[in-house]
Structure formats: structure tokens, C-alpha cells
Amino acid sequence: MNQGFFIQHPRQYLLAQVFFWGSYLLMNIVFVSAWSNLSGFALGIFAGLSLLLGITSHGLRALYHRYHQNCSFLQISVHLLWLLPLSALLVQLVLHALIYGVLQIAPAQAAGIQPVSVGSFIGYSINTMIMLMLWSILYLLRSELKKRRETEIAHWRDQARLREIELQFLRSQINSHFLFNSLNNVRALILEDPLAARQGLADLATLLRGLLQAEAKLTVPLREELDWVRGYLALETLQFEQRLQYEFSIDDSLLDAQVPPLLVQTLVENAIKHGIAGRRNGGLLSLRAQRLNNSEWQLEVENPAAELPALHQGNGIGLANARERLAMAFGTHATLDLQLGATVIARACLPC
């Protein structure tokens, strides 16, 4: 618990106090009414008691607030053993003093009020103590739960932040090699084919914009994603030239289907990095999107395996990353599998 609790929830706390001690007041009234006639003076006593208890519990709260953080359950219990009786005694002393004072001014009100005895004083005190104990248990339980929930939230927040940093780092790692190779290729192209160089720069701009925007969105239309992929492939063609061939086979009705940003791009990048880049004569990359039924569609990226697969094996981070983005967007409704062999197929099933 921190100071913020009081500032953030004074209203909630106030309502809880009024409700708790109000109920106690009501209970007292109902109880006494059942036994005898409730005099106005008795009502005043009960109201005073509830008010005193409200104030005392507020004081207790300040104490709990201060010490509950650093004390174990046992320590708190031990302290409650003296704190609660003492508070109860104080409450009753003040109450009795008040009653005594009022009676001095208006003795007529004494009618129907039982005289004070040591036994009755102790009885009242025990009653008060039980109420304070009940209040304390509820309060401590609630703050303990709240504390746990907050710790948990903080933990998850930290985890999420960490993962975000991780992803950003990985993304920068994954793309930097490609980025600088592309810049280098475009640089050479400026002399060889200025028009193609201009196109290359435009593709690079589209792709960079996509990368920057992708962070903010959970999903994008397939149409948009394919634009990036085409730009990406055009740039990779500068690097691989005739070694990289590709074909698209896309069901037009799926162009508005949603995919996590850069999902297709990641799969295509993997196909090149771990497949085609590892073949001296390159190969054909196929990208397919087709409807499976009314609620599902399938995306496939197929490439021939590398000649020396060990050399071009990834660490699975790209794939794990893609799976995570799928899960964030579609929960368990989307899957992603990799089928290994002479040709490698990355296959994602997504909801329409």
C-alpha cells in the first residue's frame, strides 16, 4: 500500500466505512428495539458509538497503512492482541464519559438507561473489540489482496516491457543486414541503372514506413502487407538477381483479410535467408493465400531447402516471434507450422 491509495480511493473507502459502521448502528437499533422501547437517548448513544468506532478504525487504518508493509502476518497478529483491546477500552471510556457528561446536564434522560458497572463496561468493551477486530480483518485482507494484485500487474507489465525491448532488438538485428545490403546495392545501381535505383529507393521507403508503422498495429489488411512484401522482394532481387525467383498465388477475396503486420514479410525473409540464400543457384519462392472454408484461410510460403542446411539454420526466433504476433492478434484461432524437407513450407492458418 502506498500513500496513493488514500488519494486514489477516498470515496470508495468512505463509502465502505459508512456502510460498515452504519450497518452496525442499524443492527444495534434493531436489536434493542426487539427487547424494549428505543429511547432517543439510547439512539444517541449508539450513533455516538458508531461514530467513535469510525474514527478509531480510521486511526487504526493509518497504523496498518504504515506498518503492514514491513510486518509479517505473525507480527501483525501479535500487535493486534494489544492494539484492539486498548482501542476498544478507549472507545468505551470516551463513550461512557460522554454519557456521563450528558447525564450531568440532562439527568431526566437517565430513565431506562442501566447504571454503569464494571461487568457491563467490560462486556461493552469486548463487544466493541470484536467489531474492531472484524473491521481490521476485512481491511487487512482487502489491502493484502490489493497488494498482491498490484505486484502481479507490475510483474506482467515488466515482462511485457522486457519482451517489447527484446522484439525491438531482434527486429533491428534481423533487418540491419538486409537494410545495409540494400543501400549498398542501390548505391551500385545508381551508376548502372538510375531508374532502377530510383525504384529501389522507393521500395526501401515503403518498407521502412511499414516497419515503423507495424509496431503500432495489431493487424493490417493482407493487401497492405503484400505491398511491403513486394517491395521487400524487389530489394532482395537486387541482392540475389536471377538466383531469386518468386510467384504469388493469392485469392483476391482474401485481400481484405487481416494479418499481423510483417507476418508474411517475416516468413518470406526466412525463406530467403534460410533457403534461397543457401543455394548457389538460388530457387523459386512461392507465396500462396487460399480460402479453406467460410471461417478460415491459409497462407503458405514455400522455398527449396538450403544446400548446406546446417549453415543456414536459424535459431527459431523469427518463427517464435511470428507465432507470438499471431497469438496476440487471434488467440488460439491461428496456427503456424513449418514443414521441413527438400522444400520448406511455412503454413499459417488464420480466421477470416
Add this chain to the structure above:
Amino acid sequence: MNIMIIDDSRLARKELSGLLAEHAQHTIAGEAGDVQSALTLINDLQPELLLLDIHLPDGTGFDLLEQCDYTPHVIFTTAYEQHALRAFEVNALDYLLKPVTQERLSAALEKIVRFDTRQIDTAVPVPQQKNSPEHVFIREGERCHFVKFHDISRVIVEGNYVRIFFQSQSALLPRSLNYVEARLNPNTFFRANRQEIINLNFIDRIEPWIGDGLMIRMQDATEIISSRRQARELKQRMEF
């Protein structure tokens, strides 16, 4: 210098050869796009310097160096690769980040030219390998070394390979002792017995040994026993 460019991207090769065109004193011996064709070409053309990309379709630049019969000077070129370059020890040669600027390339080339002139001053060139610089590329696991010949204190057979000792380190080289002997300068290196080659500059002292042999004590306190036949040759070599 005779320079060879090895990069899988034609445009990247073109970019480098464009930059090199401004250096009239250097010539481009050839270009290759993968490890296999580069190996053949290196043997044919005997370049003095490789501009070598790390990622190639059928291996890495390190794989290529390991399979070369001799080790030319190397400048690595890479787009963005910290991991591969981290593998190098302090004796790493230069590397260039793509896109390469003319200034960086000139500086790297100059460094090698300076290095070569110094080599000629201090060491007698090996006659049969006039183009090869006096160093060898060794990779052991993740660590790579360019070991200068004059830093090698001794070479010892270990199974089918040899272990090379240099600068208080050692590394395994997947070659035969005869192969290594053929490449080392015979004026400095001496075959002490069937198992070992030693660098004469690293000898601490020599003592007579049983059966007309010699016990050679190296500066790192290892003791090497030379057979009678080899001992006779050593005595001849050490005589003035």
C-alpha cells in the same frame, strides 16, 4: 596488389570494383560469388588480397580461408555483422562495412601495403610463395586467428592435424605437418623430429642428449628431443 573480390551480390562486387578503379596501383585479379568458385580462382590467380564477404551461399568467408592453400591478405566486407567479427582476436585484419566509403577503403589498402613493406624488411621471403603474406588463418571453434609466421614458436602433430603454438596460445589446424613445413621459412623453422617443427628464434638453449641427439629447451620451457640425424643438421645450421 592483385586483388580479388568475393561477394554473392553482383552489385556489391560492382560497387567495390568501382571504388578500386580509382586506385591505379592495384589491379582486380578476379571476382567470385561463392566459396567453391572462389577457391578455384584463388589457386589460379594467386591474389595478394581478398575483399571477402562473410555470408556466401555455400559457406562463410571463414570457411573459404580455412580451405585456402595459402592465406592472402584479407579485408572482410560485411553489411552488418558484429558476431562474426567478434570472433577475431586482436590480430584481426581490417574489415569494411557496406556501403564502403572511398576513405575507409583507401585507409585499409594503405595499411596492408605498409604491412607488406615492413615484412620484406624484416623477414626473408619464402621463395616458392612469392605472393603469400607470412601468416596463416586458423579457426578453432568460434575463435579465429590470423597468426603471423614469426609469432609461431613450434608446431606439433596432434592426431591427423597439427597444433600451432603462438603468443602463449595454441590452436589446431586441420593440415599435415609436411604441409605446414613446406610453407614455413626454412631459415627460421626447423624440423626437430617426426612430430615437431620449431622456430629457431624461440630456442632458449641446447644440450647434448643420449645417442648423439640434442635436447632443445624452448623459451616457454618445453623440452624437445631431436634425433641424431636431425641433430646433425641443426648443428650444421647453427655453425657459423
